[in-house]
Amino acid sequence: MAKETGRKLIAQNKKARHDYTIIDTYECGLVLTGTEVKSLRQGRASLVDGFAQLDGGEAWLHNVHIPEYSQGTWTNHSARRRRKLLLHREEIEKIDRKTQETGYTIVPLSLYFKDGRAKVEIAVAKGKKEYDKRQTLREKQDRRETDRAVSAARRRQRA
Incomplete structure (x- = not known):
């Protein structure tokens, strides 16, 4: 089996670019379970109500809908669970400083596979x-x- 290369888009949050002024964007990895990855490989996900939050020096993605895997058994995941984002410490601190200001939030812009790994593009944004x-x-x-x-x-x- 050949190694997957390039970028394969799974989901995009077009409404975010309409509702927010994008200040800064970051690419980060996701901590996922096996059934979540399989569901994403089928191209099924929704970022519509999603947002990210910093909690105790860690970044978390909330309300992103990854539907249950159709062939999954009792090991299936819950569709809207919170997922940990993988970012460098400096990036988390930079985002934290920015979001301390009033009106700034963290929104997911797109979810994709890059070289076979699930990534999410988040943005520090200000509501329009x-x-x-x-x-x-x-x-x-x-x-x-x-x-x-x-x-x-x-x-x-x-x-």
Whole structure:
């Protein structure tokens, strides 16, 4: 059997980029059970309500839904248990300093396999206000319209 290489995306939290302003991102490993890994290999997971928390110098991932493995027996895992994140001590301290400030939180952005190991990308983020979300959407729409206009002008120029 060949060693798995590259990055295989399992789940992504698109809502997080809409609801939060991303300040810093970190890649960290996960402590998982065997049935959790098998369930992830089937490409099943949800990061929607997930968040991370620092507790006693350790990072923990809460509310990430990894469904039970279909062929699992009594050794199956619970779907929404808290999972330990593997980070360097300096990274944990840096994240802790940042989250002490008001309004900052830790959200998972994506869950993926990298070279056969399960990884999660977390971000230190600040919640957006409603008007910030509208502003972001407006900028995105304007960018899309200008790109369309430019490509249409290029097509007319070629013809």
